[in-house]
Amino acid sequence: xxxxxxxxxxxxxxxxxxxxxxxxxxxxxxxxxxxxxxxxxxxxxxxxxxxxxxxxxxxxxxxxxxxxxxxxxxxxxxxxxxxxxxxxxxxxxxxxxxxxxxxxxxxxxxxxxxxxxxxxxxxxxxxxxxxxxxxxxxxxxxxxxxxxxxxxxxxxxxxxxxxxxxxxxxxxxxxxxxxxxxxxxxxxxxxxxxxxxxxxxxxxxxxxxxxxxxxxxxxxxxxxxxxxxxxxxxxxxxxxxxxxxxxxxxxxxxxxxxxxxxxxxxxxxxxxxxxxxxxxxxxxxxxxxxxxxxxxxxxxxxxxxxxxxxxxxxxxxxxxxxxxxxxxxxxxxxxxxxxxxxxxxxxxxxxxxxxxxxxxxxxxxxxxxxxxxxxxxxxxxxxxxxxxxxxxxxxxxxxxxxxxxxxxxxxxxxxxxxxxxxxxxxxxxxxxxxxxxxxxxxxxxxxxxxxxxxxxxxxxxxxxxxxxxxxxxxxxxxxxxxxxxxxxxxxxxxxxxxxxxxxxxxxxxxxxxxxxxxxxxxxxxxxxxxxxxxxxxxxxxxxxxxxxxxxxxxxxxxxxxxxxxxxxxxxxxxxxxxxxxxxxxxxxxxxxxxxxxxxxxxxxxxxxxxxxxxxxxxxxxxxxxxxxxxxxxxxxxxxxxxxxx
Numbered sequence: 165x166x167x168x169x170x171x172x173x174x175x176x177x178x179x180x181x182x183x184x185x186x187x188x189x190x191x192x193x194x195x196x197x198x199x200x201x202x203x204x205x206x207x208x209x210x211x212x213x214x215x216x217x218x219x220x221x222x223x224x225x226x227x228x229x230x231x232x233x234x235x236x237x238x239x240x241x242x243x244x245x246x247x248x249x250x251x252x253x254x255x256x257x258x259x260x261x262x263x264x265x266x267x268x269x270x271x272x273x274x275x276x277x278x279x280x281x282x283x284x285x286x287x288x289x290x291x292x293x294x295x296x297x298x299x300x301x302x303x304x305x306x307x308x309x310x311x312x313x314x315x316x317x318x319x320x321x322x323x324x325x326x327x328x329x330x331x332x333x334x335x336x337x338x339x340x341x342x343x344x345x346x347x348x349x350x351x352x353x354x355x356x357x358x359x360x361x362x363x364x365x366x367x368x369x370x371x372x373x374x375x376x377x378x379x380x381x382x383x384x385x386x387x388x389x390x391x392x393x394x395x396x397x398x399x400x401x402x403x404x405x406x407x408x409x410x411x412x413x414x415x416x417x418x419x420x421x422x423x424x425x426x427x428x429x430x431x432x433x434x435x436x437x438x439x440x441x442x443x444x445x446x447x448x449x450x451x452x453x454x455x456x457x458x459x460x461x462x463x464x465x466x467x468x469x470x471x472x473x474x475x476x477x478x479x480x481x482x483x484x485x486x487x488x489x490x491x492x493x494x495x496x497x498x499x500x501x502x503x504x505x506x507x508x509x510x511x512x513x514x515x516x517x518x519x520x521x522x523x524x525x526x527x528x529x530x531x532x533x534x535x536x537x538x539x540x541x542x543x544x545x546x547x548x549x550x551x552x553x554x555x556x557x558x559x560x561x562x563x564x565x566x567x568x569x570x571x572x573x574x575x576x577x578x579x580x581x582x583x584x585x586x587x588x589x590x591x592x593x594x595x596x597x598x599x600x601x602x603x604x605x606x607x608x609x610x611x612x613x614x615x616x617x618x619x620x621x622x623x624x625x626x627x628x629x630x631x632x633x634x635x636x637x638x639x640x641x642x643x644x645x646x647x648x649x650x651x652x653x654x655x656x657x658x659x660x661x662x663x664x665x666x667x668x669x670x671x672x673x674x675x676x677x678x679x680x681x682x683x684x685x686x687x688x689x690x691x692x693x694x695x696x697x698x699x700x701x702x703x704x705x706x707x708x709x710x711x712x713x714x715x716x717x718x719x720x721x722x723x724x725x726x727x728x729x730x731x732x733x734x735x736x737x738x739x740x741x742x743x744x745x746x747x748x749x750x751x752x753x754x755x756x757x758x759x760x761x762x763x764x765x766x767x768x769x770x771x772x773x774x775x776x777x778x779x780x781x782x783x784x785x786x787x788x789x790x791x792x793x794x795x796x797x798x799x800x801x802x803x804x805x806x807x808x809x
Contacts, residue, residue, distance in 0.1 A: 172318045172344040173197045174514045175507075178358050179351035180207065180296040182277065183482035183499035185284035187349050189227055190507035192292040194634050196514045199343065200288075201300040201324060203352075207285065211379060211458030213277040213496035214406060214414045215240070218268035219572025219609065220497045223504055225270070226632040229287050233280065237273030238407045244388045245559035248398035253448055260560040262392065264567045269612045269625060272571070274408040276379075277496055299327045303340070305348075305361040305478075312475055315513075315520075318344035320477055347510050348478045349503065356484035362474050366487065368538070370465030373545065376417040376438030377490070378459035379408065386449040389413060394548065394559060400444040402548050404491070412457055416490070417442045418548070419461070435459050464489045464545045466538040472531055476523040479506055486534035488541040491548060492570050498537055501572065502530050508634070517726070522582060529577045540566050577607040614767065618737055619760035626732075629764070635728050638662060640749075642733040645740050652744065655731070659746030662729050666748060669726045731763045 175191050177184045180202035191198040216224075216233060224230040245258040262272055288294045304323040311317035322343045350358025359366075382389055388405075390413075395403045401418035408414055417438055435456065443451050469485035482499030506526045512518035547562065568574025579585035583606060604610055613626040630637060640662075642655050731749045733740070742750055742763060750758045 168323075169339065169341045170344070171341065173199050174346050175199075175510060176320065176322060176343055176345035176348045177201070177351060178302055178322075178348065179353060179356075179482075179484075180204070180281070180285075180298070181351060181353065181482065181499070182213070182280055182284070182496050183503045184349070184351035185281060185288070185296075186223075186500040187351065187481070187503040187507040188288055188292075188294065189284060190504070190511060190632070192288055192294065193227070193632060194508070194511035194515065196511050198294070199297060200294070201297045201302070203299065203301045203327075205299055207281040207296075208276070208278040210276065210278065211377075211460065213280075213490075213493075214379075214408060215272060215274045215493040215496075216280065217272055217493060217497045217570065217572045218263065218270045219575075220500055221270040221273070222268060222572075222609075222612070222627055223500070223632070224283075225627065226630065227287065228631065229283050230270075232283050233273060233275055234270075236279055236409055237275035238409050240272045240274055240392050240407065242391050243559070243563070244391050244393045246388075246393060246395040248396065252398045254395060254397055254446070256388065258559050259388075259391075260563070263571055264564060267568065267571050267573055269627075272493070274406055274414070276408065279409070280496065297326075301325050301327060302357055302361075305358070307475065307477065309475070312477060315516075318346055320345040320348045322348065346477075346514060349506065349510075350478065350480045350484050351482050351499070351503065352484055354483040354487050356480065358478070359469065359480055359484050362478065362480075364469050364471060364474075364480070364485075366467035366469055366485075368465065368467035368487075370463045370467075373421065373464045374419045374433070374461060375464065375489070376415075376419055376433060376441065376459065376461050378415050378417070378435065378438060378442075379412050379457040380415065380453040381411045381455040381457075382413050382415075383452040383454065384446070384450060386446055386451065395445060397445045397447075400447075401441065403442055403445045404548065406493070415442055417445070432461050462489070466541055466545075468531075468534055468538055472527040473523070476520060479526065481506065481530075485531075486538065488538055489545055491544045492541065492566070494537055494541070494570070497572055498533065501533075501575075505530055508632075511634070525577075525580045525582050528580055532578065533575055536569065540569060573609050575609065576605070579607075583607045613732075615732065615764040616737070616767075617761065618733075618740070618763040618765055619742055621737060624764070629730055629761075633725075635725050637728045637730055638665070640729070640731045642731055645733040645735040647740050647744050649735075652740070656746045659748045663746070663748040666727055666729060666751075729762060732766050733763070734766050737765055 174196040175187070175198040177187050177191075177198060177200040180200050184200055184202070188198060188200045216237065221230055221233070224233060240262045243260055243262050244256055245260075246254045247257045249255040285296060288296075301324060302322055303325050304321075306321045308317070308319040308321070311319040322345065323340060324343060325340050326338065348358070350356055352358055354366075390407050391405075392407065393403075393405045395405070397403075401420070403418070404416040406414040406416075419433060419438065419441060438459065438461070439451075439453070465487060466489075467487045469480060472481070472485050473479045481502035483495065485502075486498070488494065506523075509518065509522050509526065513520050513523070544566075563570075577583050585607060587606070610626060610630075615624050615626060615629075616622065617624060640655065640658075643651050645652050645655065729748050731745065742760070743758070745763065749762050750760065751762075752758055
């Protein structure tokens with residue numbers, strides 16, 4: 165008998181769905197070692213999750229992988245509500261925008277889960293030469309509790325079995341392996357093996373309401389078939405439609421509630437019976453199909469795990485900890501946002517750049533989101549399943565009440581060691597026109613503010629300056645600047661503090677603090693020496709077009725960027741010379757000259773103005789805690805005045 169193979173890895177991910185792949189994408193960016201295993205032979209090809217919300221698309225954009233989904237997906241721009249008319253036949257009662265104006269620059273798209281997984285897998289293979297280890301079943305999970313306090317230890321032990329493997333590696337078929345890991349994330353779905361090993365149960369109940377779901381290419385005279393619709397019949401139930409790629413339309417069909425002697429009929433309806441129900445609801449319009457890509461049946465149920473981790477070493481994400489109906493198109497989106505929230509924290513800890521106590525924020529932040537999601541889902545389920553609901557006649561008002569949350573941009577994280585709500589007043593952005601005014605709130609996603617590059621006048625937006633590279637950003641909201649203004653003097657007097665931070669965390673020539681507790685954003689952390697941080701495939705802030713990572717080359721060591729400084733002002737491009745600003749806002753490179761990509765104008769004003777326009781200036785910004793401060797009032801501003809940050 166061959167000895168059991170053993171290996172070790174920083175991060176082990178169970179489940180290669182969207183949540184697991186998002187975690188792997190973050191690990192790739194930071195360059196930590198990771199493995200992602202899945203018991204399935206191949207990724208999802210049809211069915212399952214069917215859409216991406218605006219916030220998820222923003223996140224994909226931050227990784228540089230949004231273009232393909234945006235090209236392949238169907239852009240959902242409007243939603244129609246259909247209700248019974250006076251004669252009992254369905255008629256359109258409202259046609260509304262799918263998202264409120266200003267929520268995001270990206271619109272919701274319809275795209276199957278398999279296409280999303282393919283985008284992530286290509287990203288991993290290109291950037292980390294990593295592939296999902298398929299046909300790999302977890303067998304036994306153990307934790308060495310005595311090693312939990314040792315940052316160098318690998319206290320998690322997972323034994324896996326490969327049932328069979330790809331044709332190019334048959335030597336591994338039938339083998340067992342023990343994998344040791346610092347951290348493990350279970351992204352293995354509603355029937356999570358990982359969750360069961362941890363003896364964590366989902367709490368909640370399923371209802372008796374059953375819905376059929378099918379992806380078909382409809383042959384119909386229904387006029388709004390390429391719009392997302394909520395169709396309520398007088399007596400036959402409800403159908404929801406969601407247009408997809410390749411002429412597909414996802415149908416959610418409310419099925420008859422059949423009960424016998426107080427017990428539900430658990431026999432799974434056939435595709436034929438589901439389709440006939442849809443035909444009855446859409447009458448007098450006709451509906452046929454030749455192509456059915458996928459179909460299934462589900463019961464509405466909302467369940468939530470009481471905790472999302474064990475010992476801050478093993479974490480659960482996505483459907484493994486929260487389940488709900490697909491009515492609002494949240495499953496895949498919230499799952500990916502779970503691991504987007506978690507994995508950067510794990511990576512910083514692995515690299516010695518953050519204290520493990522920041523991991524407590526994963527449960528506090530994402531459990532609250534999941535709880536809000538289930539509460540919303542319960543209201544949506546009642547709305548779509550109720551026979552008579554007066555809100556159906558004003559669908560836009562009902563949907564708008566959840567619009568921000570559904571889009572993913574309305575999530576608000578509470579106070580923690582990372583989010584300082586004590587200093588949180590909503591911050592109006594100087595320079596934005598009043599009709600476009602958006603506010604920044606600590607604990608919420610920052611708006612995609614329209615900007616113009618100060619040096620080149622090229623239009624852009626704030627999110628484009630915040631890619632998911634692993635770098636932290638300090639954004640200075642400078643107000644209305646001019647070459648002779650007092651505010652410019654204030655900004656330049658503050659800039660040396662920012663320069664000291666840049667020198668400390670980015671410059672290899674600046675001695676790093678010893679490996680002892682220090683302050684980073686108000687959180688104790690342990691710093692790492694250069695040998696720990698370097699020699700990785702991809703480093704935070706890595707300039708991939710210029711460098712090939714090589715731990716032995718001095719120029720590669722200098723390319724590590726943990727902190728970036730950006731300045732947004734509400735003056736005009738011709739009223740301020742870029743070089744009048746402190747060099748921290750336009751750093752010098754011996755080969756490339758000045759960096760012109762750090763200073764931007766809010767609202768897109770280029771030329772001079774003879775009179776004050778409709779923009780909100782800093783003097784109008786009465787919600788600011790301190791109108792004289794050039795930095796947004798929040799945790800970052802407060803902690804820049806502390807030693808070490």
